[in-house]
Amino acid sequence: MTSSSQDTLAPCVVVAGPAHSGKSTFLHQLDQALQTHGSRPEVYIVKGSPDATGRWLYHMPPEQRSALERQLKGVWTPEAVEMICLWILGARRHLELVLVDLGGKLGPLNPMILGCCTHYILLARKLETQEQEQREGMSAWDSACSGAGLVPVARIRSLWKDGQAGVTQNESSQPLEATYRADAAVPGNTTNDAVIAAVVERLLKLRLQRTVAAYLNLRLERDWGTGDLVDLAGLLPRLQQQAGEDGRVRLGGRAPIWAYAAAMHRALDVNPDAVIEVFEPKLPSGFVRIPDAFSSQTNFASGWDDWLEVCLCTSRWGPKLELKTITPERMLPVSATFLLGAVPLPEFERPESIFVSGAVPIWLHLAYSRRLRQWGVKEIGHWDGRLQQPVFIYREGAGKAGAAGLAAG
Numbered sequence: 001m002t003s004s005s006q007d008t009l010a011p012c013v014v015v016a017g018p019a020h021s022g023k024s025t026f027l028h029q030l031d032q033a034l035q036t037h038g039s040r041p042e043v044y045i046v047k048g049s050p051d052a053t054g055r056w057l058y059h060m061p062p063e064q065r066s067a068l069e070r071q072l073k074g075v076w077t078p079e080a081v082e083m084i085c086l087w088i089l090g091a092r093r094h095l096e097l098v099l100v101d102l103g104g105k106l107g108p109l110n111p112m113i114l115g116c117c118t119h120y121i122l123l124a125r126k127l128e129t130q131e132q133e134q135r136e137g138m139s140a141w142d143s144a145c146s147g148a149g150l151v152p153v154a155r156i157r158s159l160w161k162d163g164q165a166g167v168t169q170n171e172s173s174q175p176l177e178a179t180y181r182a183d184a185a186v187p188g189n190t191t192n193d194a195v196i197a198a199v200v201e202r203l204l205k206l207r208l209q210r211t212v213a214a215y216l217n218l219r220l221e222r223d224w225g226t227g228d229l230v231d232l233a234g235l236l237p238r239l240q241q242q243a244g245e246d247g248r249v250r251l252g253g254r255a256p257i258w259a260y261a262a263a264m265h266r267a268l269d270v271n272p273d274a275v276i277e278v279f280e281p282k283l284p285s286g287f288v289r290i291p292d293a294f295s296s297q298t299n300f301a302s303g304w305d306d307w308l309e310v311c312l313c314t315s316r317w318g319p320k321l322e323l324k325t326i327t328p329e330r331m332l333p334v335s336a337t338f339l340l341g342a343v344p345l346p347e348f349e350r351p352e353s354i355f356v357s358g359a360v361p362i363w364l365h366l367a368y369s370r371r372l373r374q375w376g377v378k379e380i381g382h383w384d385g386r387l388q389q390p391v392f393i394y395r396e397g398a399g400k401a402g403a404a405g406l407a408a409g
Contacts, residue, residue, distance in 0.1 A: 010092045010097055010098055013081065014102050014121070014150065015099060015101055015102065016123075016144070017126060017138065017150050018137060022158050023102075025182065025186075027101050028185075029196050031099070039204065039217075041096055041283060042097070042212045043099065044098055044281050048088075048113050049103030075329065079329060083333070086282070086284075088113070088396070090281060090284055092125070094213060099203075103138075111148060111395060115148055120156075121152075122152070124155075125158040125182070154178065161183045165181040176202055178198065216250060218254075220233055225401055232266060245265040250279065252279030258390075259367045275289065278290065278363045280337075291341035294341050294371045307336060308364075317355060320349070323356065323358030337363065343364070353380075355381030369394070380394040
């Protein structure tokens with residue numbers, strides 16, 4: 001990346017509107033369309049609220065979502081806003097386009113986040129009374145965003161179990177206007193496809209095209225499947241070459257946690273001392289290094305007791321290492337990336353097989369995965385929210401042949 005392109009910030013579009021309008025699910029559908037678009041834009045969604053749910057919640061069964069949402073949501077604090085603003089700035093420096101999923105309440109902390117953005121999309125349900133509509137409905141959010149100097153991209157009315165989804169106005173010189181069926185926003189439902197496609201077209205016109213940091217891109221033009229474990233969807237030769245010749249592997253791109261973990265373990269099969277880094281566009285450096293050594297001294301794990309709860313649980317698939325962020329904001333501080341070598345493990349007898357689960361960053365999953373491997377665990381997996389089961393990606397001494405067996409299993 002040239003210095004001039006690095007210093008240029010990408011456009012940032014905030015998706016705003018009252019709570020329970022379907023914003024997060026709308027963003028998931030929008031993100032899926034952008035990630036699979038033929039032009040392969042480098043886009044990232046920043047969670048603009050103290051909410052660790054993300055795609056983790058999107059792929060959960062509907063009957064489990066409410067309880068999990070309550071567990072994963074944090075509280076607004078000044079520290080939360082500062083961290084979100086840092087994430088937005090980092091992503092704008094590293095990528096071509098940034099989207100922000102803003103919380104559904106108008107409040108004194110919103111202007112700080114809006115001030116980090118350049119454009120806005122409104123998605124708003126009709127509120128029960130005229131007073132509510134004026135106070136926190138679409139027009140109130142419109143005033144807040146335009147008052148912060150943002151440019152409107154689209155105004156979309158959210159509907160629930162009634163009405164037709166579709167584009168009502170699409171003049172290029174005006175913000176897009178549309179209706180969106182929030183009740184139909186589940187994986188695989190095509191009701192809102194025309195609306196999503198129209199918004200994607202508008203967003204791609206804002207995109208800042210530039211060279212993004214180099215990494216082995218795990219992003220496919222389709223969903224990853226467990227059958228891809230055999231050769232990492234064709235990426236295995238490049239990965240092995242980098243691990244063997246360079247001794248350093250950088251991983252990035254939209255892919256399941258278990259795909260990242262499988263790539264890391266295949267690299268370690270070639271070179272146990274390989275430097276493994278994960279692209280993290282929200283951070284100033286752009287990459288997080290996965291440690292190659294871990295401390296067993298609990299007094300060295302300063303900070304983790306306040307950040308993370310780690311539990312060994314039983315499941316139908318065997319032992320599960322459950323990771324849960326316990327900060328008030330449900331966010332991990334940047335300093336956590338520098339203390340990955342001290343990630344805590346509860347005291348328990350080493351299992352033959354275990355999988356890691358939790359709505360935490362990929363780099364934390366990988367730190368635990370590498371630590372478990374070094375500890376001598378023979379089989380390691382990671383939970384997949386879409387499949388609703390763990391995917392086992394490492395078997396001691398198995399290498400590529402073992403990957404084939406795990407995929408078949």
